[in-house]
Amino acid sequence: SAAFFHLRSNMEQIKQQIRDLTKSDPAAAARKINQYLEQIDDMQLNIGITGETGSGKSSFVNAFRGIKNKDQQAAPVGVREKSKAVGPYFHPNYPNVILWDLPGIGSTTWPTDEYVNKIKFDTFDFFIIASDTPFRVNDMKLAKEIQKMGKRFYFVRTKIDQTLTNEEENEGNFNAERTLAVIRKRCIQGLREQGFEDPPVFLLSNNEWQQHDFPRLHETFRRELFDLKKYALLCVMAAIHLEVTNNKKEAYKDGIKYYGAVSALGAAVPIPGLSVAFDIGMIVKAVKEYVTGFGLHASSLHRLATSTGVPYDDLSFSIQSVLAKGEVTGDVILKLLTQLGSTSVLLATEEWTRFIPFLGIPIASALSFTATHRALNFFLDELASEANKVYRQALGLNRT
Known part of the structure; x- marks a missing residue:
């Protein structure tokens, strides 16, 4: 029936408001959620x-x-x-x-x-x-x-x-x-x-x-109704944050092709060590952009902590990725690439293939593109996952 697929207008308005805020300022969105929680009886x-x-x-x-x-x-x-x-x-x-x-x-x-x-x-x-x-x-x-x-x-x-x-x-x-x-x-x-x-x-x-168990069912439902409403609202908000984060991630993924192409151009310059250093520098730049965009740097976490009342240390502690825990440097990226294995092999192979006559430059360019593309996709997925985990922590869902 038509009523079955009808979405509740008041909840849809709330969701759209939170969605718009989440795109620009997750901390403000969390603050708005707390305001709605104070009116939970009307939900x-x-x-x-x-x-x-x-x-x-x-x-x-x-x-x-x-x-x-x-x-x-x-x-x-x-x-x-x-x-x-x-x-x-x-x-x-x-x-x-x-x-x-x-x-x-x-x-x-x-x-x-x-x-x-x-x-x-x-x-x-x-x-x-x-x-x-x-x-x-x-x-x-x-x-x-x-x-x-x-x-x-x-x-x-x-x-x-x-x-x-x-x-x-x-x-x-x-x-x-x-x-x-x-x-x-x-x-x-x-x-x-x-x-x-x-x-x-x-x-x-x-x-x-x-x-x-009918009397027990009624008593349980009456006792848990407030928490059920609260949990339902928080789950909706977490889903919105996931949606916004995924949209950001897809936008960043489109940019990875650009970084890969520039990396391939850098591999065409036959100067020892230049290409790998160039690749690492680009990856550092991109990862810093991801950390900021997903709200994982310290200033964003402090704003989120203030908005939700969840201690900053709790939010920070929930982050596992070293990319979001400290400063992103070339040394940090190199260490992570070494752990990735196949990506570090690609970069190393790229370095010496550039000096093979005739075929070296095209091969090195292809390897450079692949290595940069693979590394950035991996780091992007990791940071997007961390962003959602931190937001669920701020909403109290990781403890539920």
């Missing part, structure tokens, strides 16, 4: 309810809101995935919490491999994975995609009343609490085996709102 939290078809997603959307399936405000239950209304469904107790009843993964209309892109997962702030079995392959795929985006989820095991009824019929010595404990342990263990620490798991029935 929307869009929750995607996902899982396989038939897992009880629609009934859960209703039960979580305290609405019966036959009520006028209820999400349609038992309709075809292609024609179902996905939302928005507003929570009566939380005006800014919006539930979206997403189509089931793995159906012919929503195949597993295309699901995340077709659903546009990145437009949701938080997820609840609904499953009526201990754990399915598609449940794990959803969890991993959500984790990859840096977002959070609850795992809800639905139809637990039916499971207990079946177990009681098949077990001679049935104990409901023991059975629930075993099911919960299996769900948690399945998630932990895939790398999820302390996954929030809830066992419930969409028909029994006051039993099993």
Whole structure:
């Protein structure tokens, strides 16, 4: 439906404002984020309810809101995935919490491999994975995609009343609490085996709102709502910073061809040692430009520390690259090139091939271009990664 792909206008305005600030002054963007965090209660939290078809997603959307399936405000239950209304469904107790009843993964209309892109997962702030079995392959795929985006989820095991009824019929010595404990342990263990620490798991029935883990789910959500909104906003801002950084990186990559061409010209001059010194000097110049452009020099870090309240030493400590930790000099670059191995071999080979009659200069020029191009690409990727890591540290996401 049209509503499904509608992006929230207020959040889009916030994102655009932060995006514009991030391009010119990341510290100012971080300061603006802190202002929004002070108004977190007014922020929307869009929750995607996902899982396989038939897992009880629609009934859960209703039960979580305290609405019966036959009520006028209820999400349609038992309709075809292609024609179902996905939302928005507003929570009566939380005006800014919006539930979206997403189509089931793995159906012919929503195949597993295309699901995340077709659903546009990145437009949701938080997820609840609904499953009526201990754990399915598609449940794990959803969890991993959500984790990859840096977002959070609850795992809800639905139809637990039916499971207990079946177990009681098949077990001679049935104990409901023991059975629930075993099911919960299996769900948690399945998630932990895939790398999820302390996954929030809830066992419930969409028909029994006051039993099993439904009360605990409501209490957990109420307690964590502020942090969920805060985390969602910070993740959006980190994603914007990543987007801006990647755009800068692509612009710098275009310039690498220029540096490579100039390096090739330098290799054409048959003076011993000149070409390598020329290459190193150009690399130093380019790397200094990257450090400044990505906001990794001391003055930028001090501004970011002041804007976010995160100590400068914490931001500085999160940087691992020697290119951003101190002054970029020819000696530093030479040492790093030696560690790169193949690049240093190219530079060394270039130096002596220049003196081969006739073919030496063209070969040296090609080697010089390749070595400079390879080195700058490596350093550029490293510094772009450091810039995003520092910004996540400033937002508090590295500690979350």
